[in-house]
Amino acid sequence: MSRPSGPGPVSFKASCPDCRARFELDAGALRLAIGGSRRTTFYSFTCPECGAAVRKPAGERIVELLTGGGVSTLRSV
Template sequence: MSVAVAFAGMKRVAGVVFKAGCPDCRASFELGARDLRLAIGATSKTTFYSFTCPQCGVAVRKPAGERVVELLIGGGVRTLRLHSTV
């Protein structure tokens, strides 16, 4: 069965939701893919995701390992690939 056949007749697909937490105000919440950004760098230190806490408004940046990167990309999070000048 093709993807087109499997989703034929569907009018809307529910968006992916990610659970997140704010290290500043300690709130827990859910974010949609449009609320997150992913930056992929040359090393684990330069690969991270970020969002703005909907509770306190602080900008949050967290490291992203390989599995987190896969999940975020698969969920439709916008991705920026960082280039190094070596």
Template sequence: MTVIKASCPSCGDVELTPRQVRLVVCSVEDRSFYSFSCSECGDEVKKPAGGDVVALLRTGGVLPERWVIPAEALETHDGPALSHDDLLDFCLWLEQADLVSAAAQGRDRGRPAGESATL
């Protein structure tokens, strides 16, 4: 059986089986990582996995998981961050947009078309 040696920040070197190691290969190489639960202290240890580490772990029998980061998550954003007030204003706008949409469809909000509200 293959033995994989890894390092726990608390315990030092530990020996693991391929099944004890999780390898996540990301579409953005510098976001790939491997993790394991330390057999000595039980802590979850997570470390970056460059191409050489990925190749070594795969050779040792660790099955990689694929992780694709959506392009939107990698976009840079300029401008100030949204505030709580911005979020509340957006919620109020959605409420109005819902009313406008219902009126455009010829129905009251929450009522099927053709059913009228009693005033």
């Protein structure tokens, strides 16, 4: 996952592990869950190509990029 630089709306590059499509998603298409451990911290989205529900782990850098880009975040205790 990477975030392109420059002015304008924020979009994030992503890929689907099911159909292997690569695409860009805006912040509204992603959800970030921040849990108490690495295992419970992840981001998710629906693949625009095949409709698969995708869930991927989110390390510190990914969390920083997504929160900075306005992705909706759910924090669990």
